[in-house]
Amino acid sequence: MGPDSDNHGTNVPAPALEHVLELDVEVEEPIEIGDTGNGRRRIIPISGGTVSGRCGGTILAAGADYQVFREERATELVAKYAFETDGGSRVYVENRGIRDASPETKRRLRDGKPVDPDDVYFHSVPAFETADPDLEWLTRSIFVAAGIRQPNGVKLAVYRVG
Helix, strand or coil: CCCCCCCCCCCCCCCCEEEEEEEEEEECCCEEEEECCCCEEEEEEEEEEEEEECCCEEEEEEEEEEEEECCCCCEEEEEEEEEEECCCCEEEEEEEEEEECCHHHHHHHHCCCCCCHHHCEEEEEEEEECCCHHHHHHHCCEEEEEEEEECCEEEEEEEEEC
C-alpha cells in the first residue's frame, strides 16, 4: 500500500438503527432509600410486562429499577430483570440509562403523575444475556432504547445499532 492508500478522508458511516423489540415493563410502588449525597436513591420493583417484536414473551416478576433521582441533574436508571419468550427461553436484561426533564416535570414523574413524553429525555442502553442459540443475536450487538414513563411502568422501543 502506498502513501495515498491510508484511508485519510474516508468517512465513517453513521450507524443504522433497526427496531427489534418493544418492552412494556410494569412496576410497583418505589421503595424510597433516601438521599445519598448523589441524589435520592429509589428501588422500583418490576412486577411483569410484555415483550413484542422479533421475539414475544412475558417480563418476569423478578427484578428492579435502581434509580438515583435528581431534580437539577439527570436521573440515573439501572434496571435489572428478565423475560421469558413465548418459546420458553429466558433472557436477562441489564438496562442503563438516563431520564432528564425540567424540575417540575421530574417531580411529576417522581410522584407517578402523567407527563407529556415530549418533555422528557429518556434513553438507555440495554444489554442481553441468553443461552438460546436462536436469540444469540441479542448478545452480539449494541442496542439503544427510547422510553416513556407510564402511570404503572415504562414502555421501551429497543433498536439494534448496525
